[in-house]
Amino acid sequence: MNLVWKLLRQHISIPQFVGFFVANLVGMTIIMLGIQFYTDTQAIYETEDSFMKADYLIINKKISSMTTITGKSSAFTLPEVQDLESQEFVERLGTFTSSVFDVRASIRLDEKTSFSTEMFFESVPDEFVDVKSEEWNYEQGSREVPIILPRNYLDLYNFGYAQSRNMPKLSEGILSAISLKIELSGGGMRDEYEGRIVGFSSRLNTILVPQVFMDWANEYYAGTKTKSPTRLIVEVNNPTDERITTYLQDNSYETDKDKLDASKQTFLLRIIVAIVMAVGLVISILAFYILMLSVYLLVEKNSTKLENLLLIGYSPSKVSMPYQLLTIGLNLLVLVIAFVTMMLVRNVYMEMFESFFPNFETPSVMPAILTGAALFVVVSIFNVIAIKSKVMSIWKRKD
Amino acid sequence: MKEITLKHTLPKVFAQVADLQSEVWRHEVTFEKDRLYLVEANSGTGKSSLCSYIFGYRKDYEGQILFDGNDIARFSTSKWVRIRQTSLSLLWQELRLFPELTAMENVIIKNKLTNHQSQQQIETWFDQLGIADRMNAKIGRMSFGQQQRVALIRALCQPFDFIFVDEPISHLDDTNSRIVGELLMSEAHRQGAGVIVTSIGKHIELNYDKVLKL
Numbered sequence: 001m002n003l004v005w006k007l008l009r010q011h012i013s014i015p016q017f018v019g020f021f022v023a024n025l026v027g028m029t030i031i032m033l034g035i036q037f038y039t040d041t042q043a044i045y046e047t048e049d050s051f052m053k054a055d056y057l058i059i060n061k062k063i064s065s066m067t068t069i070t071g072k073s074s075a076f077t078l079p080e081v082q083d084l085e086s087q088e089f090v091e092r093l094g095t096f097t098s099s100v101f102d103v104r105a106s107i108r109l110d111e112k113t114s115f116s117t118e119m120f121f122e123s124v125p126d127e128f129v130d131v132k133s134e135e136w137n138y139e140q141g142s143r144e145v146p147i148i149l150p151r152n153y154l155d156l157y158n159f160g161y162a163q164s165r166n167m168p169k170l171s172e173g174i175l176s177a178i179s180l181k182i183e184l185s186g187g188g189m190r191d192e193y194e195g196r197i198v199g200f201s202s203r204l205n206t207i208l209v210p211q212v213f214m215d216w217a218n219e220y221y222a223g224t225k226t227k228s229p230t231r232l233i234v235e236v237n238n239p240t241d242e243r244i245t246t247y248l249q250d251n252s253y254e255t256d257k258d259k260l261d262a263s264k265q266t267f268l269l270r271i272i273v274a275i276v277m278a279v280g281l282v283i284s285i286l287a288f289y290i291l292m293l294s295v296y297l298l299v300e301k302n303s304t305k306l307e308n309l310l311l312i313g314y315s316p317s318k319v320s321m322p323y324q325l326l327t328i329g330l331n332l333l334v335l336v337i338a339f340v341t342m343m344l345v346r347n348v349y350m351e352m353f354e355s356f357f358p359n360f361e362t363p364s365v366m367p368a369i370l371t372g373a374a375l376f377v378v379v380s381i382f383n384v385i386a387i388k389s390k391v392m393s394i395w396k397r398k399d
Numbered sequence: 400m401k402e403i404t405l406k407h408t409l410p411k412v413f414a415q416v417a418d419l420q421s422e423v424w425r426h427e428v429t430f431e432k433d434r435l436y437l438v439e440a441n442s443g444t445g446k447s448s449l450c451s452y453i454f455g456y457r458k459d460y461e462g463q464i465l466f467d468g469n470d471i472a473r474f475s476t477s478k479w480v481r482i483r484q485t486s487l488s489l490l491w492q493e494l495r496l497f498p499e500l501t502a503m504e505n506v507i508i509k510n511k512l513t514n515h516q517s518q519q520q521i522e523t524w525f526d527q528l529g530i531a532d533r534m535n536a537k538i539g540r541m542s543f544g545q546q547q548r549v550a551l552i553r554a555l556c557q558p559f560d561f562i563f564v565d566e567p568i569s570h571l572d573d574t575n576s577r578i579v580g581e582l583l584m585s586e587a588h589r590q591g592a593g594v595i596v597t598s599i600g601k602h603i604e605l606n607y608d609k610v611l612k613l
Contacts, residue, residue, distance in 0.1 A: 003500065003504055003507060004508065006500065006504075007500065007508075010499060305497060311454070311483070311489075311495060312509050312553070313483040313509065313512055313513065314480075315477065315480040316480075395476065397456070
């Protein structure tokens with residue numbers, strides 16, 4: 001056995017190191033699990049059209065009997081929009097643009113059945129669209145227009161109309177394959193387009209077309225680009241913020257209350273994860289503290305041996321190394337076991353996730369591994385430096 | 400390293416002493432390679448301090464100590480490590496052995512660092528010094544006289560330009576003292592090294608080139 005190690009392992013306190021090991025393991029596991037859980041739930045928010053991603057509020061003016069009678073506009077004026085945008089709780093704001101041309105759409109399901117209806121389009125800036133699809137764009141001149149429908153429409157058809165008329169039920173997939181015939185008219189022009197349903201949105205309760213198409217079509221068929229928006233979409237940083245409710249009440253604006261509740265849940269979930277991770281971090285810091293105390297005590301108890309080793313020609317680095325390797329080894333073991341524990345726990349909850357959200361894509365474990373590795377590196381560097389400086393204090397020996 | 404010079408060196412604790420009678424402190428003294436010195440001292444005159452200063456272990460002195468004209472106060476850690484491994488050997492009065500290790504392990508822990516002596520040579524020395532049978536005994540279980548001999552073997556397990564032996568035979572009988580003297584001198588001659596022996600009375604009978612009163 002290495003003689004230096006034989007000397008320096010004297011006075012190693014097993015209970016102290018076990019204490020450090022367990023404490024650090026708990027801390028590290030909590031941190032890694034917290035990050036992984038956060039990553040995994042984040043992936044649920046980002047899963048197409050998730051109910052959880054709801055830091056968006058759609059705001060409109062209250063429509064009362066009085067507005068109907070007096071014909072008072074329900075549109076937002078520019079100062080109103082700017083005022084809302086300048087509020088602290090607002091991260092981003094987008095306006096709904098409505099079509100100012102006529103739209104007529106028809107759909108043929110089979111030989112006998114076809115629908116045809118007057119309708120309208122709306123658009124919001126692309127970053128607010130919750131359906132992520134590569135088809136969500138429009139190139140000028142193209143005769144194909146992507147459309148996003150509210151999920152409610154599909155439910156209304158499937159569980160209302162189709163049920164009562166004994167019609168076939170339609171899945172999202174089938175509908176995406178069906179093309180709609182769309183007729184746009186205005187300014188003396190009339191053109192036919194092919195509409196393609198690229199997704200269904202729970203967030204945006206309207207018939208959406210891409211913003212670029214809307215801007216172009218409004219200009220082309222109605223000679224106007226803008227019309228005061230009647231609805232606004234707002235991304236807020238904290239949906240539980242009371243100022244939102246107050247602001248909306250003061251200005252007689254309305255928003256979907258369910259969304260606000262879902263937002264609160266999301267927000268709470270994030271806070272809980274953050275708290276849990278903070279607790280893990282505190283435990284880890286305390287564990288690190290225990291380790292440093294143990295090592296200091298060990299160096300102190302073995303200071304005569306260390307001094308004699310230095311005096312017979314051992315360098316401070318060489319003398320520090322056994323303790324440095326000991327702490328690095330312990331840290332590494334903690335990292336590995338914490339990772340294994342995290343994966344075991346994750347397997348349990350991922351099964352639940354996957355049963356709740358079938359098209360949920362399993363996210364990578366890299367963020368947790370990287371955080372764990374970063375923590376390992378930082379703690380180990382601190383250990384290495386602290387041990388070396390402790391040995392150097394023996395070398396320098398205060399006379 | 401060719402010479403060690405003490406330039407008006409004085410332990411700080413002696414700063415207030417007016418009538419200091421010494422041929423070393425406050426003088427300019429040079430130790431040269433290949434020469435043999437005896438530093439005689441009474442208790443409390445700073446004999447072990449002198450060794451500690453030259454070995455870079457303590458710095459509580461005034462004046463200068465120079466190795467080949469370079470002030471040792473400015474040496475870096477790595478330079479001291481190199482000096483302690485290759486230029487300067489010291490047999491401490493308090494020996495500084497590791498009681499947890501055996502006699503042989505105490506020597507090996509040094510020799511592993513320098514790779515200077517063969518295992519066979521080390522065993523021969525143990526034999527010559529009459530402690531071959533104690534090779535595998537824990538240092539803590541050996542007498543001080545036996546420990547002194549182990550410490551000497553350890554001190555020889557490195558290349559050196561100078562070797563300081565601080566009261567090497569205080570607990571040895573005449574026969575063993577003679578063997579220690581022979582061993583020390585033959586190894587020093589082989590390397591052309593300077594030898595500085597300190598003593599507070601009983602000292603090894605050798606042909607000293609210079610005797611200094613501390």
